[in-house]
Amino acid sequence: MSARTGATPGDRTEGRIVFDQVTKTFPRQGKRDEPTSALRGVSLDVAPGTIFGVIGYSGAGKSTLIRMVNGIERPTAGHVVVDGVDVGALRGSALRTAQKRTGMIFQQFNLLETVRVRDNVAMPLRLDGVGARTARARAEEVLDFVGLGAKAGSFAGELSGGQKQRVGIARALVRNPRILLSDEATSALDPTTTAQIIDLLRSINTEYGTTILVVTHEMDVIKDLAHEVAVMADGEIVEQGTVLDTFLHPRSPVTRDFVTTVVPQGLPDRVVEHLGGDGLWRLLLVDDEVTQPLLSGLITEIGVSVNMLHADMTEIQDHTVGQMIIKVTGPEERVAAARAYLEQRVVHVEEVAR
Amino acid sequence: MITATTPPWTLITPELFLKALGETLQMLGVSLVLGSILGVLIGAVLALTRAGGVLENRPISLGLAVVVNLIRSLPFIILLVAILPFTRLLVGTSIGVWAAIVPLTVMIAPYIGRLVENSLLEVPRGVIEAARAMGASPLQIFWRFMLPEARGSLILAVTIASVGLLDATAMAGTVGAGGIGDLALSYGYQRYDGFAMVITVVTLIVLVQGIQLLGTIVARRFRRR
Numbered sequence: 359m360s361a362r363t364g365a366t367p368g369d370r371t372e373g374r375i376v377f378d379q380v381t382k383t384f385p386r387q388g389k390r391d392e393p394t395s396a397l398r399g400v401s402l403d404v405a406p407g408t409i410f411g412v413i414g415y416s417g418a419g420k421s422t423l424i425r426m427v428n429g430i431e432r433p434t435a436g437h438v439v440v441d442g443v444d445v446g447a448l449r450g451s452a453l454r455t456a457q458k459r460t461g462m463i464f465q466q467f468n469l470l471e472t473v474r475v476r477d478n479v480a481m482p483l484r485l486d487g488v489g490a491r492t493a494r495a496r497a498e499e500v501l502d503f504v505g506l507g508a509k510a511g512s513f514a515g516e517l518s519g520g521q522k523q524r525v526g527i528a529r530a531l532v533r534n535p536r537i538l539l540s541d542e543a544t545s546a547l548d549p550t551t552t553a554q555i556i557d558l559l560r561s562i563n564t565e566y567g568t569t570i571l572v573v574t575h576e577m578d579v580i581k582d583l584a585h586e587v588a589v590m591a592d593g594e595i596v597e598q599g600t601v602l603d604t605f606l607h608p609r610s611p612v613t614r615d616f617v618t619t620v621v622p623q624g625l626p627d628r629v630v631e632h633l634g635g636d637g638l639w640r641l642l643l644v645d646d647e648v649t650q651p652l653l654s655g656l657i658t659e660i661g662v663s664v665n666m667l668h669a670d671m672t673e674i675q676d677h678t679v680g681q682m683i684i685k686v687t688g689p690e691e692r693v694a695a696a697r698a699y700l701e702q703r704v705v706h707v708e709e710v711a712r
Numbered sequence: 713m714i715t716a717t718t719p720p721w722t723l724i725t726p727e728l729f730l731k732a733l734g735e736t737l738q739m740l741g742v743s744l745v746l747g748s749i750l751g752v753l754i755g756a757v758l759a760l761t762r763a764g765g766v767l768e769n770r771p772i773s774l775g776l777a778v779v780v781n782l783i784r785s786l787p788f789i790i791l792l793v794a795i796l797p798f799t800r801l802l803v804g805t806s807i808g809v810w811a812a813i814v815p816l817t818v819m820i821a822p823y824i825g826r827l828v829e830n831s832l833l834e835v836p837r838g839v840i841e842a843a844r845a846m847g848a849s850p851l852q853i854f855w856r857f858m859l860p861e862a863r864g865s866l867i868l869a870v871t872i873a874s875v876g877l878l879d880a881t882a883m884a885g886t887v888g889a890g891g892i893g894d895l896a897l898s899y900g901y902q903r904y905d906g907f908a909m910v911i912t913v914v915t916l917i918v919l920v921q922g923i924q925l926l927g928t929i930v931a932r933r934f935r936r937r
């Protein structure tokens with residue numbers, strides 16, 4: 359990996375992915391007039407050196423989307439432009455040349471079972487006509503980088519899921535690509551292994567400035583890895599923004615559902631039923647907001663009584679995000695004053711509706 | 713024709729037996745090699761050109777499938793006589809071992825082709841997707857991904873085909889190619905030589921068992937670890 363050492367994300371000019379009004383339909387067996395719409399007018403701009411997450415439920419069109427970046431799938435309409443090249447318009451060897459500038463990893467790893475780990479990793483170079491010795495030496499270098507140097511001589515069947523994915527990552531990196539595509543790369547792994555793979559992907563991004571496009575249905579992956587996120591539903595992007603912003607102010611119902619998987623709305627339904635409505639508020643606090651004397655302020659300055667029902671904290675993109683659910687009681691105009699007091703001091707206040 | 717080396721209760725001499733065994737092995741070996749080469753080609757074309765394959769091509773895929781099914785629908789004994797003019801054109805004669813090798817090869821190649829197609833289709837879609845993602849050409853996908861990943865199952869396919877071939881060589885006597893099967897028919901059956909029948913049957917059983925055992929062992933070694 360020596361050639362690119364020292365590059366920081368900001369330095370990168372290569373690795374931009376632009377989707378311009380991309381539509382994809384698949385013919386449906388027996389129903390020629392009603393094709394499946396996998397993508398409906400998707401537009402995206404992934405800046406060089408960023409980690410961009412795409413999240414959506416099964417069938418949302420995530421795989422279709424990511425597979426267009428390396429041209430294994432072609433748009434029905436619109437353009438997918440990678441570093442100025444309209445990938446969907448390429449054919450034959452021009453397409454293959456473009457494909458060699460991206461690496462891809464998969465949920466099922468997709469390694470060859472009949473050759474050793476180092477030959478799996480060396481395969482892309484062998485396809486390029488690099489000699490066996492040189493390719494293997496380079497493969498072992500990358501295997502060392504992903505922490506699997508000791509397994510170079512093993513077969514895929516002898517490795518754990520996490521180790522297999524490291525081999526997959528090494529294989530994807532062996533050509534020093536500008537772009538790394540990850541289609542549910544951690545979905546077959548347990549939480550601990552997932553965290554390790556996420557750390558590895560992040561270090562690839564910081565060390566080599568590789569643009570990483572991550573497709574997942576796990577909001578945890580987005581939270582821990584991505585800088586920006588697009589939420590997909592039914593072939594469309596329903597919401598897009600920085601990860602922190604999306605967590606703090608989810609707008610669409612789908613996004614809210616995904617956010618809830620990481621920051622659970624912490625009250626049992628029975629409690630909400632009982633206390634819900636005026637004065638039952640959910641607060642989100644970022645970084646320093648978390649440490650201010652908020653509740654004592656409400657009590658002494660506004661003169662309401664406060665009951666704390668739930669509090670938790672999580673880390674999102676180097677920011678501390680706290681959540682509190684409180685019940686404020688007092689005269690109506692005092693409760694309103696309390697709300698105004700909070701809105702000045704925390705990033706988000708909302709009523710927990712019954 | 714009783715010679716000094718033959719016990720009085722059989723007509724078969726060791727020379728006769730060894731000659732027949734040699735003919736069988738020659739027919740089996742040559743048509744298996746030729747049939748496997750053609751079969752892998754046929755199987756590759758079928759697997760690559762089918763709908764969703766990396767070289768999707770409907771006319772070629774359909775055309776080849778028709779030819780393959782056509783040949784496979786003929787009983788071997790009929791194929792053998794039906795293509796006699798073609799055999800004569802190819803090897804210059806319509807009798808003897810080589811005259812049997814041509815129809816044996818024609819018979820076994822499409823059969824192996826179908827088995828190879830199935831083996832290649834067993835290679836996980838994800839592996840092909842990974843190959844395409846790294847910019848492999850269709851030929852590289854076949855040669856470096858599909859063929860190695862399928863090799864265990866390919867060996868088993870060839871094993872099955874060998875047993876089928878051995879079966880067919882019994883009919884090679886029709887064109888005077890000899891072989892173990894011919895020995896059984898012309899001595900054991902037509903001349904009521906019980907010993908000839910026993911020894912040919914035992915030989916065929918041993919051959920089949922041997923082929924199967926060898927195939928299984930080699931396939932296991934080549935299989936994924």
Ligand SMILES: Nc1ncnc2c1ncn2[C@@H]1O[C@H](COP(=O)(O)OP(=O)(O)OP(=O)(O)O)[C@@H](O)[C@H]1O
Nearest residue numbers: 384394395396415416417418419420421422423575
């Ligand atoms: N080759 C294909 N032929 C026909 N329909 C397809 C094909 N590929 C995808 N689709 C359809 O397109 C839609 C989107 O599929 P896609 O695989 O992109 O979803 P996804 O978001 O990746 O789902 P998952 O999380 O299950 O992987 C689905 O309705 C799917 O059935």
Ligand SMILES: [Mg+2]
Nearest residue numbers: 420421422541
């Ligand atoms: Mg998918």
